[in-house]
Amino acid sequence: xxxxxxxxxxxxxxxxxxxxxxxxxxxxxxxxxxxxxxxxxxxxxxxxxxxxxxxxxxxxxxxxxxxxxxxxxxxxxxxxxxxxxxxxxxxxxxxxxxxxxxxxxxxxxxxxxxxxxxxxxxxxxxxxxxxxxxxxxxxxxxxxxxxxxxxxxxxxxxxxxxxxxxxxxxxxxxxxxxxxxxxxxxxxxxxxxxxxxxxxxxxxxxxxxxxxxxxxxxxxxxxxxxxxxxxxxxxxxxxxxxxxxxxxxxxxxxxxxxxxxxxxxxxxxxxxxxxxxxxxxxxxxxxxxxxxxxxxxxxxxxxxxxxxxxxxxxxxxxxxxxxxxxxxxxxxxxxxxxxxxxxxxxxxxxxxxxxxxxxxxxxxxxxxxxxxxxxxxxxxxxxxxxxxxxxxxxxxxxxxxxxxxx
Numbered sequence: 001x002x003x004x005x006x007x008x009x010x011x012x013x014x015x016x017x018x019x020x021x022x023x024x025x026x027x028x029x030x031x032x033x034x035x036x037x038x039x040x041x042x043x044x045x046x047x048x049x050x051x052x053x054x055x056x057x058x059x060x061x062x063x064x065x066x067x068x069x070x071x072x073x074x075x076x077x078x079x080x081x082x083x084x085x086x087x088x089x090x091x092x093x094x095x096x097x098x099x100x101x102x103x104x105x106x107x108x109x110x111x112x113x114x115x116x117x118x119x120x121x122x123x124x125x126x127x128x129x130x131x132x133x134x135x136x137x138x139x140x141x142x143x144x145x146x147x148x149x150x151x152x153x154x155x156x157x158x159x160x161x162x163x164x165x166x167x168x169x170x171x172x173x174x175x176x177x178x179x180x181x182x183x184x185x186x187x188x189x190x191x192x193x194x195x196x197x198x199x200x201x202x203x204x205x206x207x208x209x210x211x212x213x214x215x216x217x218x219x220x221x222x223x224x225x226x227x228x229x230x231x232x233x234x235x236x237x238x239x240x241x242x243x244x245x246x247x248x249x250x251x252x253x254x255x256x257x258x259x260x261x262x263x264x265x266x267x268x269x270x271x272x273x274x275x276x277x278x279x280x281x282x283x284x285x286x287x288x289x290x291x292x293x294x295x296x297x298x299x300x301x302x303x304x305x306x307x308x309x310x311x312x313x314x315x316x317x318x319x320x321x322x323x324x325x326x327x328x329x330x331x332x333x334x335x336x337x338x339x340x341x342x343x344x345x346x347x348x349x350x351x352x353x354x355x356x357x358x359x360x361x362x363x364x365x366x367x368x369x370x371x372x373x374x375x376x377x378x379x380x381x382x383x384x385x386x387x388x389x390x391x392x393x394x395x396x397x398x399x400x401x402x403x404x405x406x
Contacts, residue, residue: 016138034394036363039337040385054291070283074101078290091234097264103281104256108244109136115269117142124176128369130184144371153190163205175208181216181229182336185369185380195232214246219335220310239263255285312383319395337384349376361397
């Protein structure tokens with residue numbers, strides 16, 4: 001064994017690759033591929049002219065602070081705008097000491113895990129759950145326990161049973177990770193009643209809730225009201241919810257500007273962990289995002305974004321129904337970027353993926369989102385970053401791959 005290998009820590013030896021990134025690498029080697037794998041925002045919806053004007057104004061000032069190192073906690077005017085508008089509009093009451101700007105929500109997951117998880121601690125996740133969260137918590141040496149979902153969200157009877165069993169075994173359960181709004185991958189919208197009951201269950205078991213909300217603003221106006229997406233954090237009366245939000249889906253992902261709202265004691269430790277990780281998030285990026293908020297860019301483009309993604313969802317559903325009929329099933333997502341399909345009986349996600357690549361179409365295997373070894377009967381299809389024409393052609397290719405698999 002090489003000295004480099006023997007020098008690795010036990011944690012590094014257990015590091016887990018993102019299944020979504022791995023899917024992208026495999027697909028990149030296929031010329032002409034149509035990818036349903038990447039949950040990318042649509043580049044044609046980026047507010048190019050607004051961003052160009054904001055960036056030009058910032059650079060024209062020749063203010064050294066625009067391109068200098070910044071505060072670890074984040075650009076103060078951006079945090080203050082979030083507190084006065086974005087968070088307040090979502091029903092969240094917080095102070096400056098509760099907010100940390102992060103380099104994307106993924107860093108938020110990692111930092112929250114770093115300050116909450118000791119090796120061997122248990123983290124409860126939904127079945128299925130976001131594969132990036134699986135990787136982040138796994139790499140911090142947590143033990144992940146999955147709890148199934150129903151149409152209203154995480155199954156609280158199963159949650160109670162799991163936590164009770166784990167505590168009886170002497171295990172330490174640290175937090176429950178959920179994505180209530182248009183979950184990645186299943187696209188589910190947790191009901192208001194389930195959110196309240198989950199918060200009550202967390203109080204009963206003395207657990208933290210890590211609430212990830214990257215898609216809450218991408219709700220489809222044909223079936224969803226803004227009040228349906230009210231964060232759990234908005235009703236957090238005793239400081240047990242850590243809330244993650246992001247500008248990646250409603251502005252542009254390349255800036256990597258997101259935020260965490262946490263009880264001050266947790267936020268303080270997150271700030272220290274972030275100092276060690278990157279000193280600060282990109283200062284110029286934060287200033288451009290603040291400019292977009294201050295000029296009302298995000299508020300102006302939000303309805304168009306919702307309509308755009310709603311149309312693509314409908315195109316994908318109509319295409320699937322047209323070429324596959326009842327051979328695949330799904331629950332219509334009321335927001336977000338994804339369709340979560342159940343494959344025909346006898347079709348395995350891994351086998352289908354290999355066959356789909358031969359037909360020049362890709363998706364993310366369902367089993368990548370399960371921590372219990374299951375999920376092989378599912379696939380996640382993203383409709384967000386490709387054109388309606390590509391969606392139709394990609395579904396035709398997928399249908400041929402399914403037909404050849406049976």
